[in-house]
Amino acid sequence: MDLNPFRLDIDDLINEFAEGNMTLLAEMKKLWLFRKFSCIFEAKPNTKLGFFMQSLYAHCLGYMTSTASISHRLGGLYCLYCLHETQPFKPPFRIYFCIRELKRLKELVIDAKKENIRGVPLLVSSMLERNLFLYGAIDLKEGSVEERVNELTDIQNARIQHANKKLFADTEIERYMHMDMGKELEVDSLKKVSKDYSMAKELAIKGAEKVVDTQDVNHIAKDRQLIGDVISKTIEDWNLQKEMFYKKTGINELEMLENQSLEQQNSDDSDDGFGDELLQQLLSS
Structure with a gap:
């Protein structure tokens, strides 16, 4: 120049x-x-x-x-x-x-x-x-x-x-930013419940086949997308978006720079x- x-x-x-x-x-x-x-x-x-x-x-x-x-x-x-x-x-x-x-x-x-x-x-x-x-x-x-x-x-x-x-200090947004959604939603427990529910649903429909026509509801038993899996995917997306936000703002480095910030x-x-x-x-x- x-x-x-x-x-x-x-x-x-x-x-x-x-x-x-x-x-x-x-x-x-x-x-x-x-x-x-x-x-x-x-x-x-x-x-x-x-x-x-x-x-x-x-x-x-x-x-x-x-x-x-x-x-x-x-x-x-x-x-x-x-x-x-x-x-x-x-x-x-x-x-x-x-x-x-x-x-x-x-x-x-x-x-x-x-x-x-x-x-x-x-x-x-x-x-x-x-x-x-x-x-x-x-x-x-x-x-x-x-x-x-x-x-x-x-x-x-x-x-x-x-x-x-x-x-972001002491604000509601900070809590959400650093929130572990998996723990907040108790996703492990939710996945177990949804899996148990899916198995129970399948058994119930199979049992009902013996006494009633279940043709119209068989698709329910075949639906393998569990709510627990949906929540897990949502959490993955959340973590990805949060990581992108961190990279753009550098907020995840705040603790490392705390002393520098204080000196500044x-x-x-x-x-x-x-x-x-x-x-x-x-x-x-």
Whole structure:
């Protein structure tokens, strides 16, 4: 996947923003619309969409965390925001952030305040409150975008498992999902009863042949499909459907991932706390 054309488009946009000494989000939006920049998504690939979006985000973050002019850095932030807001993906891809980038974001807010550039703290506050960021450990300086995407995939998979656990925990559907239908219906006992009944039915009809015409009911004795066998087939179908459901959702792995889910929940809580702490620092700077 050749991402250079996309990066060059972002370069042109941010450079034009900086060359005009622009510093406001409204100015970036005006430039964005003038250049019809949302058309960048029309050339998106058919696969690896997460890799595609994180690559665009990372390029903007490179400007935002650079030592270039305040216009270049703000251009990176504004372009990052506009990419997130105009992306066609549902749900939208969140922005991967490492600790170094968060520190640089705080410094950008401080510098913007010194330059009396309004709106920057409000924008960053809104992005944090809307939880647009995913906090991770991999720094672009130390790892590739692909590593970022792999880490995000692991995070999302763990969150899906955690969500499934919450969704089905202590609910009626969980009981049915893990139910052993054979035990619930006492199928072994039922099969024995149905077999005994079938034998008794056959003996009764044969015995009746001696005294009455049983031609119209002989087919009943010949019907060898026992109710116990029907129930057994139903249970087999149930188990097959349940197994297919497990494969699609991974719910049968929840117990194996319980500790991972708990760790991820703690990590999520830490992320939220970190975001809140950062927000307080940004607003108080």
